[in-house]
Amino acid sequence: MSFSELGLRAELLRAVEEQGYTIPTPIQRQAIPAVLGGGDLLASAQTGTGKTAGFTLPLLQRLADGPRPKARQIRALVLTPTRELAAQVGESVADYGRHLKLRSHVIFGGVGQQPQVDAIRPGLDVLIATPGRLLDLHQQRHVDLSRVETLVLDEADRMLDMGFIHDIRKVLRLLPEKRQNLLFSATFSAEIQTLANKLLEAPTMIEVARRNTTAETIDQAIYRVDRDKKRDLLAHLITKHRWYQVLVFTRTKHGANRLAEQLSKQDIPAMAIHGNKSQSARTKALAAFKSGDLQVLVATDIAARGLDISELPHVVNFELPNVAEDYVHRIGRTGRAGSLGQAVSLVCVDEHGLLGGIEKLIKKSLEKRIEPGFEPDPAAKPEPIENGRRQRSDRRGATQQRQAKGPGNEADQRPRRRRSRTQRRA
Template sequence: MTFSDLGLHADLLRAVEAQGYSIPTPIQQQAIPAVLSGRDLLASAQTGTGKTAGFTLPMLQRLSQGKRPGKRQVKALVLTPTRELAAQVGESVATYGVHLPLRSHVIFGGVGQQPQVDALKPGLDILVATPGRLLDLHQQRHVDLSAVEILVLDEADRMLDMGFIHDIKRILKVLPPKRQNLLFSATFSNEIQTLATNLLDNPAFIEVAPRNTTAEKIDQAVYRVDREKKRDLLAHLITQHRWYQVLVFTRTKHGANRLAEQLSKQSIPAMAIHGNKSQSARTRALSSFKSGELQVLVATDIAARGLDINELPHVVNFDLPNVAEDYVHRIGRTGRAGSEGEAVSLVCVDEDGLLKNIERLIKRNLEKRVEPGFEPDPSIKPEPIENGRRQQRKPSRRSGPAKAERGAREGSARRRQRS
């Protein structure tokens, strides 16, 4: 099957071809016809399967068909949980819509809002936004959502995870009741099912991968190591195996900073990204990492959500996540769109319980390795994990949207989360 078989117009096919794509992924094969038909959609697929193009392409086609002369109004609204994901979705909209008479823009927190206000004034067809900044600008009457025809919730599971459910409900109240709703999620949790029941009308359902499974082409392994030797082991593995473009996950922002500094001192170019970093610093680090100038990018879970790096070869869990589902999200950064990847976890005795939870979730036992020279000391006793996220997440209880600093809160994944 080709993209032309899916009913896409010539202008979109030209844009797809220019990006070097000819065969749609499974999620695209199912989602594109469903969206083109005007149906609501609930799609669950692991990261790296082409979800963004799965809704971007048919959304662009539907909007271009209904384009009328006159002032532009926001006809499609795409909500994402993080700045990075918003920027990447916006880039996809611009890339695939290059031959269409549609105008789009991206708004998110963590940066000054005036340039975004200026971009909104001439009118837009497609708006990509994080919930907090969108509510701020709507409250200030800079955004009119009364004409929205298509709503997309991208990475909906992470938005719920980050406590955005109340913001989403506020946004839904100002949208027209008659619209097409598209809900995309990396996992299909019970919370997502509840949201889908309340939001979607007789939706098409797509589940490309079994619930909470990990990509088959990812080589997953665990290195047993003492907690105090983790940093040295990571530096050793990177140097010994000549790893380049390594995405490393830590549990905390402080841990990310400390690890990046230590690797840099060992002549391994590394930078950290997390919610306390400015947007310009995060953009600069990500750009250097994508281009290959930066060997190692150290990130917390929230900062790394939605990162789209072609053929990323290595993901390292320096700290195991407290929530098992986050393991699936993390290693989903590699092995994307059919390419091979390697996911390595450095596990000390403190994390044995977390490892068991992960193996139970993914229904497989991970290969255990011990690197010579880094053998764990069997006499070391487990200690409580400091600054870990709570196993049971609770929704945010904010009573109303904060104003100027809302964006900074979004970027830090809500200060209630310690990552």
């Protein structure tokens, strides 16, 4: 099947061809006709499946056939959990809509709001936003949501994980009752089902990939190593194998900063991105990484959500995630579109319980390797995981964790009633 068989207009097909795409992905084949039909949609798709184009293309087509918005009015609203994902969706809307006379803009916190206010003032066909900044501008009467025709919740599972459910409910109360709703999530969790039941009306359901699976195009391996030798092992592997464009995950913002600094001192160009970095710094680091000028990008889970880097060859878990599902999301950034990718995890004795949880989740035993010169000490004992995350395993190998009250930890957490200022204004 080609894109031309999905009922898209010539302007959109031209834009798709200019982007180099010829065959739609499974999510696009199912989502595009469903969205064009005007009904609600509940779609589960892992990272890298092409879901953004799956809703962007039909959304633009529906908007192109309608009336232009009036001052401060929004016709289609796309809510995302992070700045990076908002920017990515904004780029897709601009790229696919380049031959249509539609206006779009992206708004998020961490930058001055006046340019955003100026862009919204004449009205927009598509507004891509993070919840905090959207509510701020609405409260100041800079944006009118009473004429929204279509609402898209992108990566809804992450929005719930980050505690945005209260902001989402506030936004929903500002929208017209009659509208099209599109909900995209990596998983169909109980929380997502609850949200979908309240938000969607007789939705089309799409699930293009089995939950919590990893792509066969990804070579996954575990390197056993002592905790204090991880940095040297990472530098050794990067140098030995001449890895470029390496996305490295840490649990915390502090850990990301420290690792990037240490790698740079070893003549491996590296930068860190996380919630405490300014938007300009994050944009600069990502642009350098995409262009190949930056060899290593060190990121936390929240900061990396939404990163769209084609044919990313290497993902490294410097530390395993505390939530097993995040392992799938992390490594899903490589091995896309049939390309081969490599996912390496550096695992010390503290993380054996986390590794067991990941292997149970993906129903697969990962290959264990030991690099000569970095053999782990067989007598090493588990210690509390850095920056407040403690771990202990019972006889069944289960892992119990508790979150310390100290600041500075950006590990994935369950929704809580109170969120940080950064999250409220994301």
